[in-house]
Amino acid sequence: MAETTDKKQLSIILFSGDLDKAMAAFTIACAAAGRGYTANIFFTFWGIALLRKTRGRGKDLLGKMFKLLLPVGPEKTGLSKMNFSGLGALLMRRLIRKRRIQNLQDLLKLAMERRINFIACQASMKILGFSRSELIDYDLLTEGNAETFLERAEESKVQLFV
Amino acid sequence: MAETTDKKQLSIILFSGDLDKAMAAFTIACAAAGRGYTANIFFTFWGIALLRKTRGRGKDLLGKMFKLLLPVGPEKTGLSKMNFSGLGALLMRRLIRKRRIQNLQDLLKLAMERRINFIACQASMKILGFSRSELIDYDLLTEGNAETFLERAEESKVQLFV
Amino acid sequence: MAETTDKKQLSIILFSGDLDKAMAAFTIACAAAGRGYTANIFFTFWGIALLRKTRGRGKDLLGKMFKLLLPVGPEKTGLSKMNFSGLGALLMRRLIRKRRIQNLQDLLKLAMERRINFIACQASMKILGFSRSELIDYDLLTEGNAETFLERAEESKVQLFV
Numbered sequence: 001m002a003e004t005t006d007k008k009q010l011s012i013i014l015f016s017g018d019l020d021k022a023m024a025a026f027t028i029a030c031a032a033a034g035r036g037y038t039a040n041i042f043f044t045f046w047g048i049a050l051l052r053k054t055r056g057r058g059k060d061l062l063g064k065m066f067k068l069l070l071p072v073g074p075e076k077t078g079l080s081k082m083n084f085s086g087l088g089a090l091l092m093r094r095l096i097r098k099r100r101i102q103n104l105q106d107l108l109k110l111a112m113e114r115r116i117n118f119i120a121c122q123a124s125m126k127i128l129g130f131s132r133s134e135l136i137d138y139d140l141l142t143e144g145n146a147e148t149f150l151e152r153a154e155e156s157k158v159q160l161f162v
Numbered sequence: 163m164a165e166t167t168d169k170k171q172l173s174i175i176l177f178s179g180d181l182d183k184a185m186a187a188f189t190i191a192c193a194a195a196g197r198g199y200t201a202n203i204f205f206t207f208w209g210i211a212l213l214r215k216t217r218g219r220g221k222d223l224l225g226k227m228f229k230l231l232l233p234v235g236p237e238k239t240g241l242s243k244m245n246f247s248g249l250g251a252l253l254m255r256r257l258i259r260k261r262r263i264q265n266l267q268d269l270l271k272l273a274m275e276r277r278i279n280f281i282a283c284q285a286s287m288k289i290l291g292f293s294r295s296e297l298i299d300y301d302l303l304t305e306g307n308a309e310t311f312l313e314r315a316e317e318s319k320v321q322l323f324v
Numbered sequence: 325m326a327e328t329t330d331k332k333q334l335s336i337i338l339f340s341g342d343l344d345k346a347m348a349a350f351t352i353a354c355a356a357a358g359r360g361y362t363a364n365i366f367f368t369f370w371g372i373a374l375l376r377k378t379r380g381r382g383k384d385l386l387g388k389m390f391k392l393l394l395p396v397g398p399e400k401t402g403l404s405k406m407n408f409s410g411l412g413a414l415l416m417r418r419l420i421r422k423r424r425i426q427n428l429q430d431l432l433k434l435a436m437e438r439r440i441n442f443i444a445c446q447a448s449m450k451i452l453g454f455s456r457s458e459l460i461d462y463d464l465l466t467e468g469n470a471e472t473f474l475e476r477a478e479e480s481k482v483q484l485f486v
Contacts, residue, residue, distance in 0.1 A: 008478065013322070015186055017243070020369055024339055024485075027447065031470035045182055046243055062257050069244060081341075081370055082393060092451075095386050099450050123189065126261050127254075146193035154170065154319040157478040160337070160485040161186075161322040175484070177348055179405070207344055208405055224419050231406060285351065288423050289416075308355035316332065316481040323348075323484040 008032075009156040010039045013149065016162055017046030017071065018080040019089050019104055025162040026107035032158070033114035040152045041111070042144065044121040048130055050074050050108070051120060051141070056134040063129035070128065073136075074104040112138055119144040171200045171318040175311065178324055179208030179233065180242040181251050181266055187324040188269035194320070195276035202314045203273070204306065206283040210292055212236050212270070213282060213303070218296040225291035232290065235298075236266040274300055281306040281314075333362045333480040337473065340486055341370035341395065342404040343413050343428055349486040350431035356482070357438035364476045365435070366468065368445040372454055374398050374432070375444060375465070380458040387453035394452065397460075398428040436462055443468040443476075 010032040014025045025041065033039045043051055052072045058064030071077050082088040096103050102110070111118075118141040125131070125143070135141065153159045172194040176187045191201045205213055214234045220226030233239050244250040258265050264272070273280075280303040287293070287305070297303065315321045334356040338349045349365065357363045367375055376396040382388030395401050406412040420427050426434070435442075442465040449455070449467070459465065477483045 010474075013186070015183065015324075021339065024337070024368055028470050028473065032474055035471070035474060037474075044186055060260070062253055062260065065253065066257065091386055091389065095390065095451055098384070098386065101447055101451055123263055127257055127263055146190050147197070149190065150172075150194055150197060150199075150320065158474065158483055159320055159322065160483065161324050162339075162485050175348070177345065177486075206348055222422070224415055224422065227415065228419065285425055289419055289425055308352050309359070311352065312334075312356055312359060312361075312482065321482055321484065323486050 008037045009152060010037045010158045011042065011149065011153045011156040012040070012159070013042045013044055013161045014047035014050070015044045016080065017049040017077055019074075019077040019092065020079050020081070021162050022047070022050055022074065022077065023104050023107060025160070026104065026111055028160070029116055030107060030110050030114055033111070033116050037157075038117070039111075039114070040117040040119060040156070042119045042121060042149050043124075045124045045128075046070070048120055048124050048128065048135075050077065051118065051135040052130065053136045054134050056130065058129050066128055067130075074108050077104070112140070115140060118142070119148055121145065169198055169200045171202065171314060172320040173202045173204065173311065173315045173318040174321070175204045175206055175323045176209035176212070177206045178242065179211040179239055181236075181239040181254065182241050182243070183324050184209070184212055184236065184239065185266055185269060187322070188266065188273055190322070191278050192269060192272050192276055195273070195278050199319075200279070201273075201276070202279040202281060202318070204281045204283060204311050205286075207286045207290075208232070210282055210286050210290065210297075212239065213280065213297040214292065215298045216296050218291075218293065220291050228290055229292075236270055239266065274302070277302060280304070281310055283307065331360055331362045333364065333476060334482040335364045335366065335473065335477045335480040336483070337366045337368055337485045338371035338374070339368045340404065341373040341401055343398075343401040343416065344403050344405070345486050346371070346374055346398065346401065347428050347431060349484070350428065350435055352484070353440055354431060354434050354438055357435070357440050361481075363435075363438070363440040364443060364480070365440060366443045366445060366473050367448075369448045369452075370394070372444055372448050372452065372459075374401065375442065375459040376454065377460045378458050380453075380455065382453050390452055391454075398432055401428070436464070439464060442466070443472055445469065
């Protein structure tokens with residue numbers, strides 16, 4: 001069950017699965033949670049790939065293809081710009097480590113430590129063929145839809161589509 | 163004329179003309195309208211291509227080129243990721259049909275049935291050389307600018323840039 | 325120091341450094357400032373490249389590479405779609421001039437004339453190796469982080485992630 005409170009809320013739709021955009025989303029959400037907000041991240045479309053723990057099996061040829069092409073978890077995501085077939089993302093990861101900045105895996109872990117609500121979009125899961133068991137284990141990870149988003153967003157001080 | 167009410171409002175800037183992002187925007191807007199919101203979609207830049215009904219004619223060589231390269235309506239839009247020159251979008255469309263999920267054309271139709279306000283950005287129309295007559299027929303489709311957006315957005319519970 | 329007031333506020337995270345997206349963000353922010361809003365633009369990641377005045381020097385090989393590849397200021401930014409290695413952006417710039425619409429440089433200047441607060445994201449500056457002295461001279465340009473954004477965003481009528 002997702003936690004709800006009378007605290008200030010922040011709701012982010014994480015549509016992108018890109019390293020750079022996901023880092024921005026998690027940085028904001030973690031900062032909000034640190035300030036005492038109830039923070040909600042809605043993982044939609046490519047963003048759901050960040051929650052995968054295994055590659056899983058596709059139901060049909062098309063489903064298999066997309067599951068094979070999409071990254072599993074935060075380690076393999078590309079950049080939204082200058083990705084150069086993954087080379088840009090590789091160099092960016094080195095740069096982040098070198099500058100001693102939290103990487104995406106750290107931020108994902110921090111988000112769970114700060115009890116941020118994760119909501120995985122059901123329609124996206126259906127399209128891309130992801131089942132709940134293929135996603136990470138986290139008690140605040142629930143499934144939801146556009147209604148779920150609106151319920152939270154209308155109570156939120158800050159709403160962003162990333 | 164666009165409808166205004168004392169109902170809750172949602173305002174989405176649809177800057178992207180991509181299949182995946184447009185589906186996300188329409189899904190949220192249709193859900194909001196279904197919940198009784200006054201929903202507004204501001205079609206800006208590439209997003210305006212979704213409203214085209216004919217290819218039209220460019221005023222000059224440059225204008226002709228962009229009009230030729232941009233898709234006409236929701237059927238030909240690409241994916242924001244893994245498009246592979248349209249192959250990714252083709253496969254995604256098959257996957258959506260196979261999974262019995264509403265495609266972009268269905269969502270566009272639903273948005274009009276639910277009386278969502280469509281506002282086409284005048285500056286973008288001017289840059290890309292689109293005239294009103296080249297866009298779809300819909301009584302709630304008006305032209306507007308950044309001022310129009312701000313008037314609505316400041317009254318909106320939920321605002322997103324997609 | 326950034327100005328704060330009891331006026332309506334607008335807060336935009338400009339994550340993208342693309343010509344088209346940056347034009348959209350600046351158009352909205354300038355319109356808001358024209359309506360009497362306190363407008364805040366948070367330049368994050370690729371968006372920071374828009375504020376560069378010189379190419380500067382990288383601290384190490386990786387830093388040098390990214391600084392070399394990223395554009396300096398608004399004149400050289402590409403399009404988020406149909407960029408074709410810069411050709412699309414070149415043609416778009418011609419089209420904008422031909423249609424007598426404000427280009428990105430005009431909008432950046434207008435934003436400063438309208439006293440829009442510019443906040444450069446410290447973490448992004450650290451990752452990409454930008455120092456304050458390499459960014460444009462503007463008394464309302466300050467450095468900030470996710471906390472700074474949240475402080476402003478929670479007081480803002482309109483918040484967007486571009």
